[in-house]
Amino acid sequence: MDPRRVLLFRAVARSGSLSAAARDLGTTQSAVSQQLRQLEREVGGPLLVRTTRGTTLTEAGTALLARADVVHSALHHAEEELGALADLRAGTVRLAAFPSAAATLVPPAVRALHRDHAGVQVTLVETEPPEAWAAVLAGEVDVALVFAYDGPPVDDGSLAWVPLHVEPMHLVLPIAGSAPARVGTDWLAEQGWVAGCERCRQHLLACCRAAGFEPRLLHESDDYVVVQNLVAHGLGVTVLPDLALRAFRHPEVDVRRSRAFGERHVGMVHRSGADGVPAIRALMERLQAGVTARRSSS
Structure with missing residues (x-):
C-alpha cells in the first residue's frame, strides 16, 4: 500500500x-x-x-x-x-591523520568545531597516508589528512584531494656535534642517518642519491620525538618536515632548511560528495582556517 x-x-x-x-x-x-x-x-x-x-x-x-x-x-x-x-546540532565525523598533523592541525580544528557546534563529535585515528587513503576508500573514515613528497598525491580519480599547504624539509643536526656552518654533501655522506616511515625513508634515499651519495642508515623510527632524541645524543642526523618540528622541537638539535630534500604537500582526501555533508564540511573548513591562520602568523 x-x-x-x-x-x-x-x-x-x-x-x-x-x-x-x-x-x-x-x-x-x-x-x-x-x-x-x-x-x-x-x-x-x-x-x-x-x-x-x-x-x-x-x-x-x-x-x-x-x-x-x-x-x-x-x-x-x-x-x-x-x-x-x-543544523550541526548533531553528527559524527571520522577523521584519519598522520602523526605530525594529528599533533598540530587536528586539535585546534576540532576545538573550534566543538566551540561552534557542541553536538558534533569527531573521532580520530592516527595512521600514515597509504593506510588513511585506504580507510577513506573503504568507508571506514570520512576524511583523511595525508601528504606526498614534491607534489600532490597521484590523482587516480578514486578520491577528491583538497590541498592545505606545502611545507619545507629541514636537516636536523646535533647542537653538540661538529657540523660545519655550511653543510655539504661530503660531510653528509660521512654521517650516520636516522630514517622514518617507509615512504619517508624512500624519499630520503632518493634525495641523497640525487645529491651523489648513499646515506648510512643506522636507526629507524616513525616517532619524531625519538628521532630528535637520537640526533640530540649525537647518534645520527636526519631530515624532518616542518609540522614534525612544530609538534616537537628538541632543545639540543640544530635545524636548517634544506632545499635538497624537497617539500611535503599536505592536504585532505575524501570520497566524492562527502564534503556536502554538513559536519564533514564544517571540520574541513576549520582545518583549512587553521592552516591559513598558522601560515599568516609564521
Missing part, C-alpha cells in the same frame, strides 16, 4: 472527518475522498464508516491506524534527526 495514503488515512481518522483532514493537509475534500477509496481498494475493505457526525473506524481501520501512528512517529523522529544533522 502507498504510505502517503496511509498517512492521509491517519489524518482523517485523527481529525474525525474528511473535511477537517482536507483543511489540515491543504487539499480538497474530494481529493481526500478519492485517495481514501484507493487505499480501501488496496487493503481489500472499508476503513471508515461515514456518518452525519463525521467518521468512525472499522476494525480494519483501527488496526491500520495503530500502524499509521508508528509510521508518523518514525517520520517525525527522522525529520528531527535530519534537521539536527543539517
Whole structure:
C-alpha cells in the first residue's frame, strides 16, 4: 500500500472527518475522498464508516491506524534527526591523520568545531597516508589528512584531494656535534642517518642519491620525538618536515632548511560528495582556517 495514503488515512481518522483532514493537509475534500477509496481498494475493505457526525473506524481501520501512528512517529523522529544533522546540532565525523598533523592541525580544528557546534563529535585515528587513503576508500573514515613528497598525491580519480599547504624539509643536526656552518654533501655522506616511515625513508634515499651519495642508515623510527632524541645524543642526523618540528622541537638539535630534500604537500582526501555533508564540511573548513591562520602568523 502507498504510505502517503496511509498517512492521509491517519489524518482523517485523527481529525474525525474528511473535511477537517482536507483543511489540515491543504487539499480538497474530494481529493481526500478519492485517495481514501484507493487505499480501501488496496487493503481489500472499508476503513471508515461515514456518518452525519463525521467518521468512525472499522476494525480494519483501527488496526491500520495503530500502524499509521508508528509510521508518523518514525517520520517525525527522522525529520528531527535530519534537521539536527543539517543544523550541526548533531553528527559524527571520522577523521584519519598522520602523526605530525594529528599533533598540530587536528586539535585546534576540532576545538573550534566543538566551540561552534557542541553536538558534533569527531573521532580520530592516527595512521600514515597509504593506510588513511585506504580507510577513506573503504568507508571506514570520512576524511583523511595525508601528504606526498614534491607534489600532490597521484590523482587516480578514486578520491577528491583538497590541498592545505606545502611545507619545507629541514636537516636536523646535533647542537653538540661538529657540523660545519655550511653543510655539504661530503660531510653528509660521512654521517650516520636516522630514517622514518617507509615512504619517508624512500624519499630520503632518493634525495641523497640525487645529491651523489648513499646515506648510512643506522636507526629507524616513525616517532619524531625519538628521532630528535637520537640526533640530540649525537647518534645520527636526519631530515624532518616542518609540522614534525612544530609538534616537537628538541632543545639540543640544530635545524636548517634544506632545499635538497624537497617539500611535503599536505592536504585532505575524501570520497566524492562527502564534503556536502554538513559536519564533514564544517571540520574541513576549520582545518583549512587553521592552516591559513598558522601560515599568516609564521
